[in-house]
Amino acid sequence: MMSVIIYIAVMAGVTYLVRMLPFTLFRKQIKSQFIRSVLYYLPYAVLAAMTFPGIFYSTGNTVTAAVGTLVALVLAYFDLPLIVVAIAAALSAFGVGFLV
Amino acid sequence: MRSDYLKGMYHGLPIGLGYLSVSFGFGITAVNAGLSVLEAVGISLTNLTSAGQVAGVAIIAAAGTLIEMIITQLVINIRYSLMAISLSQKVDGSFNTLQRLLVSFGITDEIYAVAIAQPNKISATYMKGLILTPMIGWVCGTLLGAVAGNLLPQMLTATMGIMLYGMFIAIILPPAKKQHSIILAIGLAVAINTLLYYCLPMINSGFAVVISALLSSVVTALFFPVKEGE
Numbered sequence: 001m002m003s004v005i006i007y008i009a010v011m012a013g014v015t016y017l018v019r020m021l022p023f024t025l026f027r028k029q030i031k032s033q034f035i036r037s038v039l040y041y042l043p044y045a046v047l048a049a050m051t052f053p054g055i056f057y058s059t060g061n062t063v064t065a066a067v068g069t070l071v072a073l074v075l076a077y078f079d080l081p082l083i084v085v086a087i088a089a090a091l092s093a094f095g096v097g098f099l100v
Numbered sequence: 101m102r103s104d105y106l107k108g109m110y111h112g113l114p115i116g117l118g119y120l121s122v123s124f125g126f127g128i129t130a131v132n133a134g135l136s137v138l139e140a141v142g143i144s145l146t147n148l149t150s151a152g153q154v155a156g157v158a159i160i161a162a163a164g165t166l167i168e169m170i171i172t173q174l175v176i177n178i179r180y181s182l183m184a185i186s187l188s189q190k191v192d193g194s195f196n197t198l199q200r201l202l203v204s205f206g207i208t209d210e211i212y213a214v215a216i217a218q219p220n221k222i223s224a225t226y227m228k229g230l231i232l233t234p235m236i237g238w239v240c241g242t243l244l245g246a247v248a249g250n251l252l253p254q255m256l257t258a259t260m261g262i263m264l265y266g267m268f269i270a271i272i273l274p275p276a277k278k279q280h281s282i283i284l285a286i287g288l289a290v291a292i293n294t295l296l297y298y299c300l301p302m303i304n305s306g307f308a309v310v311i312s313a314l315l316s317s318v319v320t321a322l323f324f325p326v327k328e329g330e
Contacts, residue, residue, distance in 0.1 A: 004139050010166050011156045012146035014173040015180075016205060023184035023204035024197060030185065037321035043179040043209070044275070044282050045289035045313035045320075047268040050151050050176075052290040053297050054305070055265040060258040068259070072266040076273035082210075083118040086125070089266030094259040 059093050063100045068093030108229020115210045116237030118267075123238045125263035126153055127245020132261070133161035137246040144242035148208060148235060150264055152176045158305055168307060175310040183212040192221035199224035206231030209271065281324035288316035 030036050059065040072089040080088075123144055130140035135157065147153050152173050159169050184207055188200075195203070203224060211230055215222055249257050276282040293312035296303055303311075 004135065004160060006166070007156070007160045007169060008139065008143055008146065010169050011143065011152070011173055014170050015147050015149055015152055015177050018174065018177045019180045019184050019207045020201060020204040021184075022181040023188050023207065024200040026185045026188055033325050033327075034321055037324070037326040038317045039179065039182040040326045041282065041285040041317040041320045042182075042313060044272045045285045045316040046151060046176050046179070046309065047272050048286040049289040049293035049309040049312040049316070050154065051265045051268045051272075053294050055262060055269075058261040058265055060261075064259060065262060068262045068266070069269075072262075072269045073273065076266075076270040077277070079274050080270070081114075081118070082267045082270045083121055085270035086118075086122055086263040086266040089269075090125070090260045090263045093262050094256060097255055097259060 059097075061097065061100065064093040064097045067096045104223050104225040105229040108226040108231075109233050110229075111214050112211070112230045112233035115214065116233035116235075118210070119234050119237035120241040120244075122150060122263055122267050123241030124245035124248075125260045126150065126157075127242040127247075128249040128257045128260050129154060129264070130157050130242070131246045131249040132257075133157045135160065135246075137243070140246040141239060141243050144239050148206060148238055149177060149180075150208075150267065154264060155305075155309065172307060172310055175314060179209075180207050180212075183207050183209075183216075187212060187215060190216060190218075190222055191227075192223050194223045194225065203227045203231065206235065208234065210234065281320055284324065285316050285320040288319060289313050292316060 030039075055069050056062055056065045059068065068089040071092040072085050075085045075088055126144065127137075127140050130143065130153075131137065135143075143153055143156065147156070155172050155176055156169065159172060184204060187207060206227070211234060215227065215230060218226075245260070272282070272286055276286055289312045292315055293308055296308040296312065297305070300308075
């Protein structure tokens with residue numbers, strides 16, 4: 001088993017370079033409309049794939065997780081702040097945990 | 101100078117409060133995955149990113165390869181490159197190379213969103229303030245979550261694992277309502293990732309996310325190219 005420190009160093013190094021290199025070196029806009037479009041959609045696709053189906057296994061119980069997911073979807077749909085959506089999802093999953 | 105710093109810190113306050121609760125969830129996730137409190141805090145202190153950290157912890161827990169770690173971090177965090185390019189055109193003359201090296205560390209979705217929404221050019225001092233408060237929230241929240249993860253009842257800490265996912269939903273859903281091509285990007289990514297998850301479970305979950313996201317973004321970009329100014 002590799003040392004966790006090495007993993008963390010690699011993780012931090014890559015994450016920093018991804019931010020630092022363009023911010024320090026690039027001063028012009030990317031010309032290719034295709035690449036710009038891919039980069040535009042990428043964050044949404046990444047977060048969506050990270051969330052589903054992972055969210056259903058995030059509480060250790062599929063039913064409480066599904067309720068939390070539903071609450072998060074409804075509150076996010078009505079543009080509630082990130083913190084409210086996150087806490088409400090956890091609280092609702094916790095509350096339903098007493099019933100199932 | 102000083103007022104710019106305070107203004108940045110003040111603008112960063114709501115972000116910091118949000119991060120405090122979300123990173124609490126990350127701290128719990130990390131400890132549940134077998135990391136120590138120090139390692140969990142170390143990750144938050146050196147990475148300052150939500151999605152990348154969650155994926156990174158999954159790779160550490162699964163004893164994945166460093167190549168996997170590099171590619172996963174690269175693809176998940178590549179959005180920061182786009183934000184960094186966009187932000188580099190918003191900064192004023194106070195940004196020398198050293199300032200750029202420092203400030204680039206703190207480019208996150210929320211910090212970028214606040215910075216880019218400012219009416220005028222932004223100074224390095226302002227950016228440092230804007231990064232400081234969220235960073236304090238992120239690190240303290242991780243520490244609390246990692247420590248309390250061992251103290252709070254298991255049932256409560258387990259349900260808090262959903263918090264980061266809740267935040268992800270809150271980030272992607274509101275823009276998707278306004279722009280329907282984003283719904284396609286989200287739907288494709290979820291469909292591909294779900295398929296990989298159940299049909300090819302041997303693929304590491306962080307890697308599956310990368311494959312799904314890239315495929316989905318490329319297809320969506322082909323059908324709905326983004327025009328200038330969007």
